[in-house]
Amino acid sequence: xxxxxxxxxxxxxxxxxxxxxxxxxxxxxxxxxxxxxxxxxxxxxxxxxxxxxxxxxxxxxxxxxxxxxxxxxxxxxxxxxxxxxxxxxxxxxxxxxxxxxxxxxxxxxxxxxxxxxxxxxxxxxxxxxxxxxxxxxxxxxxxxxxxxxxxxxxxxxxxxxxxxxxxxxxxxxxxxxxxxxxxxxxxxxxxxxxxxxxxx
Amino acid sequence: xxxxxxxxxxxxxxxxxxxxxxxxxxxxxxxxxxxxxxxxxxxxxxxxxxxxxxxxxxxxxxxxxxxxxxxxxxxxxxxxxxxxxxxxxxxxxxxxxxxxxxxxxxxxxxxxxxxxxxxxxxxxxxxxxxxxxxxxxxxxxxxxxxxxxxxxxxxxxxxxxxxxxxxxxxxxxxxxxxxxxxxxxxxxxxxxxxxxxxxx
DNA sequence: ATTTATATTGAATGAATATTCAATAAACAA
DNA sequence: TTGTTTATTGAATATTCATTCAATATAAAT
Numbered sequence: 001x002x003x004x005x006x007x008x009x010x011x012x013x014x015x016x017x018x019x020x021x022x023x024x025x026x027x028x029x030x031x032x033x034x035x036x037x038x039x040x041x042x043x044x045x046x047x048x049x050x051x052x053x054x055x056x057x058x059x060x061x062x063x064x065x066x067x068x069x070x071x072x073x074x075x076x077x078x079x080x081x082x083x084x085x086x087x088x089x090x091x092x093x094x095x096x097x098x099x100x101x102x103x104x105x106x107x108x109x110x111x112x113x114x115x116x117x118x119x120x121x122x123x124x125x126x127x128x129x130x131x132x133x134x135x136x137x138x139x140x141x142x143x144x145x146x147x148x149x150x151x152x153x154x155x156x157x158x159x160x161x162x163x164x165x166x167x168x169x170x171x172x173x174x175x176x177x178x179x180x181x182x183x184x185x186x187x188x189x190x191x192x193x194x195x196x197x198x199x200x
Numbered sequence: 201x202x203x204x205x206x207x208x209x210x211x212x213x214x215x216x217x218x219x220x221x222x223x224x225x226x227x228x229x230x231x232x233x234x235x236x237x238x239x240x241x242x243x244x245x246x247x248x249x250x251x252x253x254x255x256x257x258x259x260x261x262x263x264x265x266x267x268x269x270x271x272x273x274x275x276x277x278x279x280x281x282x283x284x285x286x287x288x289x290x291x292x293x294x295x296x297x298x299x300x301x302x303x304x305x306x307x308x309x310x311x312x313x314x315x316x317x318x319x320x321x322x323x324x325x326x327x328x329x330x331x332x333x334x335x336x337x338x339x340x341x342x343x344x345x346x347x348x349x350x351x352x353x354x355x356x357x358x359x360x361x362x363x364x365x366x367x368x369x370x371x372x373x374x375x376x377x378x379x380x381x382x383x384x385x386x387x388x389x390x391x392x393x394x395x396x397x398x399x400x
Numbered sequence: 401a402t403t404t405a406t407a408t409t410g411a412a413t414g415a416a417t418a419t420t421c422a423a424t425a426a427a428c429a430a
Numbered sequence: 431t432t433g434t435t436t437a438t439t440g441a442a443t444a445t446t447c448a449t450t451c452a453a454t455a456t457a458a459a460t
Contacts, residue, residue: 005407005457025316027227030447041409046449048407105315108308114370115305116225125370155380156387163363170314170325180355187356190394205427205437230417241439246419248437 010048012038014058018106021059026109031055060110060120064127066102075134084142086192090185093161104169132158145192157188210248212238214258218306221259226309231255260310260320264327266302275334284342286392290385293361304369332358345392357388 016038020029031052035042049055074092078084114121132154139150164184171177216238220229231252235242249255274292278284314321332354339350364384371377 009407026312031449032447041411042448043410043450044408050449052448103315105312108312108315112226112305112308112312115303115308118372121370121372128367128370152383155383159360159363159367159384159387161363162366163359163361166362166366167328167359170321170328172318172321183352183355184359187359194390209437231419232416241441242418243420243440244438250419252418 006048009044010058013045013048013055014062017055017059018062018103021106021109022103026106056110056113057119059106060113060123063102063107063110064123067107067127068130070101071131072134075138078138078141082141084138084144086189089138090188090192093157093188094164094181094185104165108169128158139192153191156191160184160188160191206248209244210258213245213248213255214262217255217259218262218303221306221309222303226256226306256310256313257319259306260313260323263302263307263310264323267307268327268330270301271331272334275338278338278341282341284338284344286389289338290388290392293357293388294364294381294385304365308369328358339392353391356391360384360388360391 013034016034017029020033020037024033031042031045035045045055049058074095077092078089110120111124114124132151135154135157136150139145139148139153145153161184164181168177168180168184171180213234216234217229220233220237224233231242231245235245245255249258274295277292278289310320311324314324332351335354335357336350339345339348339353345353361384364381368377368380368384371380
C-alpha cells in the first residue's frame with residue numbers, strides 16, 4: 001500500500017532499462033526505446049528520471065542490489081550452522097546460478113562508470129566491502145580459523161573470486177571452463193586450510 | 201616508407217578515438233567528435249572504417265596491443281636472467297606504471313563487449329592466454345620451481361593479478377590502496393613459494 | 401464535492417547521430 | 431605525361447537522440 005505509483009513505476013522503468021541493456025548493450029539503449037519496451041511515452045520516463053544520468057544511476061543501484069541479493073543467501077546459509085564445511089562454502093562462493101538472474105555484460109558496462117563518476121565508484125566499493133565483511137563473519141564461526149586473521153583471509157578469497165569472475169567470462173568451452181573453475185576453487189580452499197599468518 | 205597513408209591515417213584515427221574515450225567515455229564518442237578532434241571530416245573516417253563496429257574493433261585491437269606492450273617488457277626482463285627473485289617479479293607484475301599509458305575505464309568499457317561479440321571475446325582470450333604462457337616460461341627458469349606445475353601456478357598468479365586490478369580500481373585513498381596492494385602481492389608470493397602440488 | 405497534487409499523454413524541439421554521395425585533390429603507375 | 435587509384439572534402443541524408451511543454455486524466459487530501 002505504501003508503495004505509491006511513483007515507486008512502482010520507477011522500478012518498472014529501471015527493470016525495462018535493464019532488460020534492454022541485456023539484449024542490446026547499455027550504449028545502445030535510449031529513453032525512447034525504454035518507452036517503447038514498456039508502452040509508455042518517453043516524457044513519462046523523464047517525469048521520473050529527469051535526466052539520463054539519473055536513469056543510469058538507478059540501473060546501477062538495481063544491479064548492485066541484485067548482486068547482493070544473490071551473494072547474501074549463499075553466505076547467510078552458513079551463518080546458521082556454526083560449523084563450516086570449506087568445500088561447501090567454496091562451492092557456493094563460485095556457484096554461477098546467479099547467471100540466470102544477472103547479466104555480466106551489463107555489470108561490466110556499469111563498472112566502467114566508476115572511472116568517471118565518483119558516486120558510482122563509491123557504490124561499487126561499498127558493495128564489495130559488505131561482501132568481504134559478510135564472509136569474514138562466516139569465517140569467524142569456524143573454530144579451525146580462530147586466532148587467524150579472517151579479515152585478511154576474506155580479502156584474499158574475494159580477490160580470487162573476482163579474478164575468476166573476470167577471467168572465466170571469456171571462456172565459452174564448458175570443459176575448459178570447468179577445468180579453470182576447479183583450479184580457482186582449489187586455490188581458495190588452500191587459502192582456507194593454510195596455516196594463516198596473522199600479519200599480512 | 202612502407203607505411204602507406206592508409207596505415208598512418210588509420211592509426212591516427214584509432215588513437216584519436218582512444219583519447220576521446222579516455223576523456224568522455226566510450227559511449228559518448230561519435231564519429232563527428234573524432235573528426236573534430238583530428239581536424240578531418242567524418243566522411244574521411246568512414247572511408248577507412250566503413251562502420252562504427254569496425255572502429256570499435258580497431259580500438260580494442262589497439263588496447264590489447266598496448267596491454268601486451270606494457271606487460272611483456274616486465275616479463276621479458278626475467279627471460280635474460282636465469283635466476284628469479286620472486287620479490288622482484290611480484291613487484292613488476294603489480295607495478296602500475298602502465299597507468300600512464302593505459303586507461304582503465306576504456307579497458308573495462310571494451311571488456312563489456314566480450315559478452316555480445318565473440319570476435320572481441322576471442323581477442324581478449326588470446327591476450328590472456330599469451331600473458332599466462334609468458335609467465336610460465338619465466339617460472340620454468342627458476343630451479344626452485346622445477347618439477348612444479350608452472351602452468352597451474354601461472355594460472356593462479358594471474359587470477360590474483362586480475363582480481364586485484366579489478367578491485368583496486370575502486371580504491372582512491374592511497375594508504376588503503378597500498379595496504380591492499382601489499383596483501384595481494386604477498387598472496388602471489390605465497391603461491392610462488394608454496395609447496396606446489398603437481399595436480400590441481 | 402472541490403481543490404490540489406501527481407500521473408500520463410502526445411506533439412514538438414533542436415541538436416547529434418551514422419552513413420552516403422558526388423566532386424576535387426593528391427599520389428602513384430604506365 | 432596520361433591514366434588510374436586513393437585520399438580528402440563538404441554538403442546532404444534520414445533517423446534517432448534527450449529533453450521540454452502544455453494539455454488532460456487520475457488519484458489524494460480537504
